[in-house]
Amino acid sequence: MSTAVAPKGLEGIVATSSSICWIDGEAGVLSYRGIDIHELAQRSSFEETTYLLWYGKLPTAAELALFSQQLAEARTLDPKVVDFLHSVPTTATPMEVLRTAVSLLSIYDADEADSSHDANLRKSFRLTAQIAMIVALYDRIRKGKPVVEADKSLSHAANFLWMLNGEKPSETATRALDIALILHADHELNASTFAARVIAATLADIHSAITGAIGALKGPLHGGANEATMRLLFAIEKAGADPVEYVKQMFADKKKISGFGHRVYHTEDPRATHLRRMSEELGKAAGNTKWFDLSRKIELFVKQEKKLNANVDFYSASTYTTLGIDIDLFTPIFAVSRISGWAAHVIEQHDDNRLIRPRADYQGPAYPADYVPLNER
């Protein structure tokens, strides 16, 4: 069989066709179903964007109302899943708990064995609603706080903040999170989405695919970058250091600054534009622009010194911290958003499937190597 050797990490290799997300890395364009991310960030909601990703078009007012209702109605966790969240040690990381809980969801899902288009959609509603609930619930449980019941009258973003904080969120906070959820909802064949498609392409069920995607997102090269950015901001503040001097020293020490550059974008990451604005607006609303100011100084210096642009992770760090969200929830919140894109990709994969099974370039001992008997080794 003829084989073709792809660049390491499959960089630049088109692994599948898809009608979900279009990125132009040279021009700095991100679009869902052809609609520019700037339009969606300014004018859409997470519910509407998820509808767009799943159904390939913007909903009518009636369709959006029904969709939002179905998503809210799915805010019911099986008590066994809540028991599980109470059963784990409070030292368990939110991502391993989320990965396990999502795997557990399939056991209590009546559609588990059905991977038809319609069943996949039904499961996508439940996964989207319940991933947000699991993240919020476990955070309260591990902190010894009472669990907050879902409020089905709230939007997806508002309900998440309500279940996380136990108080009704402000309009500003809700809108900030809603925009963050829109911006992170899909990004073509990023590693977690690609993992989901590889799993789904065996015709495994959507819970298997999403569990694998959460595992991939857990990796520091994928979901972990905004955590690293925030740890840097905390370290600079703790040291009482000048941010430019601090970063200059990091460069001198050959250290990497998280939150800059992107495999795909060669311009500014179009999502960074909105997260920068949100970071500033939230800071002003809270009367504390400390994290925004620090971030901005670093951004300008890195851009000037290294010609590197801030990516989606850089300003999500200060945005989430200003929203009062713990650092180890940044990646889980990424999952709260990305489930909408993951689901769209799994549905698309199942609708026109082919097993994803590449080859390896063998570099090991020459064949046939001797099987030397045990007593002669």
Add this chain to the structure above:
Amino acid sequence: MSTAVAPKGLEGIVATSSSICWIDGEAGVLSYRGIDIHELAQRSSFEETTYLLWYGKLPTAAELALFSQQLAEARTLDPKVVDFLHSVPTTATPMEVLRTAVSLLSIYDADEADSSHDANLRKSFRLTAQIAMIVALYDRIRKGKPVVEADKSLSHAANFLWMLNGEKPSETATRALDIALILHADHELNASTFAARVIAATLADIHSAITGAIGALKGPLHGGANEATMRLLFAIEKAGADPVEYVKQMFADKKKISGFGHRVYHTEDPRATHLRRMSEELGKAAGNTKWFDLSRKIELFVKQEKKLNANVDFYSASTYTTLGIDIDLFTPIFAVSRISGWAAHVIEQHDDNRLIRPRADYQGPAYPADYVPLNER
């Protein structure tokens, strides 16, 4: 950025280099670290083969003794994981239970946050030992049978049969399973292994990668084929039909016969050779060659009619059934074996990593599509 469009399913695309497994699909060769699978199936053990996969060489007698002891010592499940197996409804499928339990293992693993080479090896021992235990334990629990404690004096294959059946297995049965475990231990970039590497390439931990791999294996296009083969054998027996006539009718009805053909092999799957022999030997030892005889008639007819060769799945069906193993444990047992290869690939990926992030060929609505306001839709 320049992109290259790969064939659908990445067929024939070399996605990474690897020194673990070499396959020659034209010549029908499978080898681990350069050693032919026929040598290993006839002369090695699962423990020795796993050592070979993980360390890249055959062990000395002392190394093999230590390795086997370490693997046996890892036969201790956290009580919380056993509690979990008791907590799920007995209708839960073994694969979703295994996927969830393996994800849960990380929460109780002291090395969870450490993905160094040495920590990955330590976790690989535990995963390999404990995946077998989980499969056996859950099968007994769901059948209302008392749990059997691990016997650390037994080999990996013998302990699995002991924990599954509650009686010490015969030499023949142990050797048959041992060979099946050797044959399934690795197969280059099959879909589950590729999923594991995509996940690991974000520098996610090995539990995330293996959980995703189990999800991929769960798909009927991957792990499910021998189940389908066995359902066919059962259906033919139940109908009291002539196997050749039955299969002839299936071909006339354009139905697919599971267990034939392979994406990679264009000859006989070299693993089928050994599973055919084992199926026959086990049948003779049990005084019942019914499943072997039926399988053989089908194999010869399909080969003659369609020029298709039996693959690894075809004779594993009759082999496992003759061993008294339930049909829905076939795929879990595949995982009991493949964990050794998955672990080798995750370790190799982490040792020389690059994020696996291909591109998609966008086929959706043209950019920029209008964001039509809600009240104008």
